[in-house]
Amino acid sequence: MDDPLSAVDSHVAKHMFEKVLSNEKGFLKEKTHGRIHETGTYEQLMETKGDFSEFIQEFSVEHKESNGPLLNRQESVISDKFSRSLSVEKDTEKDKNKLIETEKTETGKVKLSIYATYFRALTYLWLVLVCIGMVGMQVASVGSNIWLAVWSNDKPRNGTQDIDQRNMRLGVYGLLGAAQAFLVLLAAYAMARGTVIASRTLHTSLLARILRSPMSFFDTTPLGRIVNRFSKDIDVVDSTIPHTIRGWLLCLLQVVATFLLIGFETPIFLVFILPIAFFYFFIQKFYVSTSRQLKRLESVTRSPIYSHFSETLSGVSTIRAYGSTRRFISESNNKVDYNQVFYYPSVCANRWLGIRLELCGNFITLFASVFIDVVDSTIPHTIRGWLLCLLQVVATFLLIGFETPIFLVFILPLAFFYYFIQKFYVSTSRQLKRLESVTRSPIYSHFSETLSGVSTIRAYGSTRRFISESNNKVDYNQVFYYPSVCANRWLGIRLELCGNFITLFASVFAVYYRDSFRANPGFVGLIITYALSVTQTLNWLVRMTSEMETNIVSVERINEYCDNPTEADWESDANNKPPNGWPDNGLIEFVDYSVRYRPGLDLVLREINTKIEPLEKVGIVGRTGAGKSSLTLSLFRILEAANGRIVIDGIDISKIGLHDLRTRLTIIPQDPILFSGTIRTNLDPFKIYSDEQIWTALEHSHLKHHIKGLDAELEHKVTEGGENLSVGQRQLICLARALLRKSRILVLDEATAAVDLETDSLIQTTIRKEFKECTILTIAHRLNTIMDSNRVLVLEKGSVGEFDSPQNLLQNKDTIFYSLAKDARLL
Numbered sequence: 001m002d003d004p005l006s007a008v009d010s011h012v013a014k015h016m017f018e019k020v021l022s023n024e025k026g027f028l029k030e031k032t033h034g035r036i037h038e039t040g041t042y043e044q045l046m047e048t049k050g051d052f053s054e055f056i057q058e059f060s061v062e063h064k065e066s067n068g069p070l071l072n073r074q075e076s077v078i079s080d081k082f083s084r085s086l087s088v089e090k091d092t093e094k095d096k097n098k099l100i101e102t103e104k105t106e107t108g109k110v111k112l113s114i115y116a117t118y119f120r121a122l123t124y125l126w127l128v129l130v131c132i133g134m135v136g137m138q139v140a141s142v143g144s145n146i147w148l149a150v151w152s153n154d155k156p157r158n159g160t161q162d163i164d165q166r167n168m169r170l171g172v173y174g175l176l177g178a179a180q181a182f183l184v185l186l187a188a189y190a191m192a193r194g195t196v197i198a199s200r201t202l203h204t205s206l207l208a209r210i211l212r213s214p215m216s217f218f219d220t221t222p223l224g225r226i227v228n229r230f231s232k233d234i235d236v237v238d239s240t241i242p243h244t245i246r247g248w249l250l251c252l253l254q255v256v257a258t259f260l261l262i263g264f265e266t267p268i269f270l271v272f273i274l275p276i277a278f279f280y281f282f283i284q285k286f287y288v289s290t291s292r293q294l295k296r297l298e299s300v301t302r303s304p305i306y307s308h309f310s311e312t313l314s315g316v317s318t319i320r321a322y323g324s325t326r327r328f329i330s331e332s333n334n335k336v337d338y339n340q341v342f343y344y345p346s347v348c349a350n351r352w353l354g355i356r357l358e359l360c361g362n363f364i365t366l367f368a369s370v371f372i373d374v375v376d377s378t379i380p381h382t383i384r385g386w387l388l389c390l391l392q393v394v395a396t397f398l399l400i401g402f403e404t405p406i407f408l409v410f411i412l413p414l415a416f417f418y419y420f421i422q423k424f425y426v427s428t429s430r431q432l433k434r435l436e437s438v439t440r441s442p443i444y445s446h447f448s449e450t451l452s453g454v455s456t457i458r459a460y461g462s463t464r465r466f467i468s469e470s471n472n473k474v475d476y477n478q479v480f481y482y483p484s485v486c487a488n489r490w491l492g493i494r495l496e497l498c499g500n501f502i503t504l505f506a507s508v509f510a511v512y513y514r515d516s517f518r519a520n521p522g523f524v525g526l527i528i529t530y531a532l533s534v535t536q537t538l539n540w541l542v543r544m545t546s547e548m549e550t551n552i553v554s555v556e557r558i559n560e561y562c563d564n565p566t567e568a569d570w571e572s573d574a575n576n577k578p579p580n581g582w583p584d585n586g587l588i589e590f591v592d593y594s595v596r597y598r599p600g601l602d603l604v605l606r607e608i609n610t611k612i613e614p615l616e617k618v619g620i621v622g623r624t625g626a627g628k629s630s631l632t633l634s635l636f637r638i639l640e641a642a643n644g645r646i647v648i649d650g651i652d653i654s655k656i657g658l659h660d661l662r663t664r665l666t667i668i669p670q671d672p673i674l675f676s677g678t679i680r681t682n683l684d685p686f687k688i689y690s691d692e693q694i695w696t697a698l699e700h701s702h703l704k705h706h707i708k709g710l711d712a713e714l715e716h717k718v719t720e721g722g723e724n725l726s727v728g729q730r731q732l733i734c735l736a737r738a739l740l741r742k743s744r745i746l747v748l749d750e751a752t753a754a755v756d757l758e759t760d761s762l763i764q765t766t767i768r769k770e771f772k773e774c775t776i777l778t779i780a781h782r783l784n785t786i787m788d789s790n791r792v793l794v795l796e797k798g799s800v801g802e803f804d805s806p807q808n809l810l811q812n813k814d815t816i817f818y819s820l821a822k823d824a825r826l827l
Contacts, residue, residue: 103225103300103438110292110430110549114556118241121201126194130249133187138253140180142261147173149526187246195242202555203234205562212566215638216598224307224445229558232302232440236554244547251541258530258537272502275413279498283421284542287353287491288549290428294349294487295550297342298436298480299557305335305443305473312449312466317456319466325457326464332446333471339439340478346432346550349487353425353546354539355494417498425491426546432487433550435480437557443473491546495539502538568637572657583649583664585614586744586775588635592644595634603642604630606798617776619786619806621820622795628779631795632747635777636662648745666743668763670750672730674722679707680714682722682733689740697739700770701732702762728759735763739770746771748778752785760785783824792817 038045038052045052119127151169154162206229259273312319312328319328450457450466457466572578593608605627612618620628633639635646637658645652653661674682683694694714698704706729710716722730731751738746748767752760764785767776780786787806794802794809794816801816802809809817 103303103441108293109289109427110552110556114552114559117559118198118202118237118552118555121198121205122194123197126190126197129190130187130194130245133183133185133190134249134253136183137180137187138257140176140183142257144173144176144180145526147176152525191242191246195245199234199238202237202558202562203230206230206234206558209562209564209566212570213564214567214598214640215633217564219598222303222307222441222445223310223448224305224441224443225303226561227306227310227444227448228299228303228437228441229561231306231444232437233299233554233557236551237558240547240551241554244544244551247540248544248548251537251544254537255541258533261530262527272413274416276498276502277416278413279417279420279501280495280538280542281416281420281423283353283417283424283491283494283498284426284545285420285423286427287349287421287425287487287494287542288423288427288430288546290424290430291346291349291353291426291432291484291487291491291546291550292430292434292553293427294342294346294429294432294435294480294484295437295553296431296434298339298346298432298439298477298484299434299553300438300441301335301339301342301435301477301480302437302440302443303445304439304441305332305339305446305470305477306441306448307445308332308335308442308449308469308473309447310445310449310452312446312453312457312470313451314449314453315456316450316453316466317459319450319453319457319460319462321456321460322462323460324462324465325460326462326466326468328446328450328457328462328466328469329464330468330472332443332450332466332469332473333475334469335439335442335446335473335476336470336478337472337475338479339436339443339474339476340481341476341483342432342435342439343478343481343484345480345482345486346429346436346484347481347488348483348485349425349429349432349490350484350543350546351486351488351492352490353421353487353495353542354489354492355496421491421494421498421542425487425494425542426549429484429487429491429546429550430553432480432484433553434557436477436484437553439473439477439480443470443477446470446473491543492539495542499536499538567658568640568654569657570659572655572660576655576657578651578656578660578664582651583744585649586616587614587647587649588612588745588775588777589647590644591647593634593641593646594643595630595639596642597630597639604798605634607644608800610793610800610803612775612777613790615773615775616791617789618778619789619792620777620779620795621783621786621792621817622801623816623820626795627798628795629749630798632667632749632777632779635747636665636667664743665745665747666738666741667747667749668731668734668738668751672722672727672734674718674725674730674733676720677718678712678715679710679718679733682718683714683736683740693740694736697736700739700766701736702766703729703732703736728755731755731759731763735766739766742770742774744774746774746776748776750779752782783821783826787826794820 038048038050040048047053147169151173154165154169210226263273308328308331312332319325446466446469450470457463589611590608593605594603595605596603608631620631622628630639634641635653637653641654645654647653675685677685680694683689683697689697691714695704698707707713707716718724722733725733734751746767752763755763760782768788778786778789786792789806791804792802792806792809793800796802796816806817809815810821812818
């Protein structure tokens with residue numbers, strides 16, 4: 001056990017020691033182990049002049065001894081996160097509300113506003129350039145193909161080829177090819193630039209909104225959900241959506257060109273377009289509704305995976321210590337399995353769509369082929385190469401419609417069929433995608449938590465349990481992922497069927513109506529080629545349409561967090577901006593102040609009315625959950641007032657911007673936070689102070705000698721979280737930061753709760769010396785550290801219980817402060 005009583009007040013610490021740790025009647029009796037360095041009576045140990053004697057002489061406080069059990073450290077406060085969790089848990093219990101809210105899952109069609117959000121992020125300039133490039137490319141492609149078909153019908157004059165005509169044909173064909181290349185480059189460049197801008201814009205918006213979210217958001221939102229947005233959903237926006245947009249535009253233009261070309265040459269083909277279009281519409285509508293919801297479900301079930309993973313990482317040492325590894329592994333597997341329940345149907349829906357679209361495409365090819373006679377088998381090598389390279393939907397329909405206009409008759413029914421198939425598929429696939437995304441978050445959370453707590457998990461022999469939990473989360477995610485795969489296969493079958501019908505109709509009408517419409521052999525070959533390619537093109541068109549709506553779910557999920565409420569304004573408006581020297585005195589007034597952690601919960605501070613004078617040193621104490629940390633959170637407006645106000649030097653802090661407020665106050669927290677970088681960047685991230693000022697702050701924080709001994713000195717690398725420094729050193733760096741800012745108001749939130757007595761002594765000495773011209777609020781870790789305070793504020797159940805000098809409070813044995821001091825063996 002590593003100082004398990006450091007974060008609780010003396011009353012709770014005494015209870016824990018007697019009921020849990022005591023060798024006489026504690027729960028862990030006969031189970032405590034340790035190495036005895038010195039043994040003997042108090043007098044014997046003091047006479048030996050050993051470590052115990054040195055320790056007592058340096059840090060002892062002369063007070064009466066209590067007959068209670070020996071407690072090396074008795075604390076009077078609890079850290080903010082424990083206080084907050086206990087308070088919120090208590091309030092939540094009363095209101096019968098869950099602290100962690102269920103992740104929302106949208107249903108039905110993706111709103112047009114989501115598409116508008118993405119296209120606004122892409123910017124209309126790049127969107128227009130993409131459309132111009134794509135449309136121009138298809139026009140140039142179809143034009144070059146038609147030009148080549150006309151060229152192939154040129155007949156020699158007097159047995160010789162007209163050189164001027166040949167050069168003209170070759171020149172125009174070359175210009176069309178060059179135009180196509182230029183427009184392809186334009187579209188590709190515009191797409192790359194635009195989608196990168198869109199991704200950056202959405203990511204920046206998401207990050208800014210998350211960073212500005214109130215604390216209640218993080219209290220009710222597991223880490224895995226946030227990780228899910230920043231990982232999988234951003235990845236979809238980065239990689240998948242640009243590819244989908246490009247593929248959708250290409251397929252759409254190819255389909256339009258193909259139908260127009262076939263319909264122009266064989267008009268009877270148009271009769272079949274309506275039923276085919278109806279069939280496509282039905283397939284698409286049926287598929288999209290399914291696929292969309294599957295995507296939503298898959299996304300929702302993904303979040304618990306991330307959350308569970310993150311939580312497992314955080315508590316891995318505890319998990320191992322309790323032998324719960326298998327359980328956590330099982331839970332993770334269950335969450336993954338549940339996610340796959342929605343993912344796999346999405347894949348199946350996609351295959352379902354493919355089959356139906358392929359069938360419809362084959363019918364189109366059949367109709368186009370029947371109305372065109374068999375062309376000469378000796379097709380020039382140039383035409384064969386062109387036919388292999390250009391299998392584009394827009395060009396296909398334009399070419400077949402141009403040569404066999406009757407083909408266009410079948411476009412409407414076929415288009416309707418394609419629309420139906422795609423609509424049906426997308427609705428399913430979209431929802432499966434949402435569900436798969438949601439079930440993915442717990443996997444990330446569990447994984448992250450497992451990594452964080454890996455040592456604890458191993459120590460408790462719980463590795464298998466955590467592996468099992470991880471597998472469960474993955475399995476749960478697959479519950480939604482696998483249906484997505486099935487939906488994809490369902491779509492594929494139907495698209496293949498529809499494509500075959502299109503090919504059939506185009507071929508039949510082209511063959512039987514060749515003479516009626518006087519089709520020339522060049523166009524016949526062109527139509528045959530486009531008709532044969534229409535199946536694949538239509539399949540991809542419907543697939544890309546479905547993928548567009550399915551993948552836009554990621555933008556929907558990102559936009560959900562971008563709409564989160566934020567904290568108050570960051571900057572003050574011109575009328576309320578505090579003067580540069582504010583606060584210049586350090587007067588703090590709480591006027592009828594009440595606060596709660598989030599709407600619907602009980603008040604954690606109730607009608608606080610107190611005044612802290614300039615330069616006054618005030619200790620804040622109270623039992624666990626009394627509201628001590630809530631008071632400091634309110635001072636920085638981490639918590640917003642439910643009633644009343646806080647006034648600092650005559651300015652109501654609710655009237656000014658958060659940046660102006662928080663930069664004028666200084667806090668040294670219980671948990672020292674360092675960032676990856678260097679010693680310098682952790683002390684002065686905005687490069688405001690000179691080296692001389694930094695070294696002075698390090699000297700006053702008793703770190704100068706240590707930093708000077710490092711090879712890189714101020715440029716010494718600090719690893720993530722400052723893990724390459726001890727807890728005491730990290731806390732002293734936080735003290736140095738406070739010395740650099742030298743605000744008029746300093747808050748110590750259990751600043752010495754996690755450090756040894758020697759570091760505690762150094763910090764207290766520096767604070768008394770360097771901050772003597774400041775107003776200091778100290779949430780007491782050890783009561784002896786606040787005995788020299790001007791006054792002590794005792795909180796009881798969120799209200800001011802006592803507020804007087806330590807001496808006056810100790811003279812009255814009925815005070816709360818007296819009982820706390822007695823439990824801490826200070827009396």
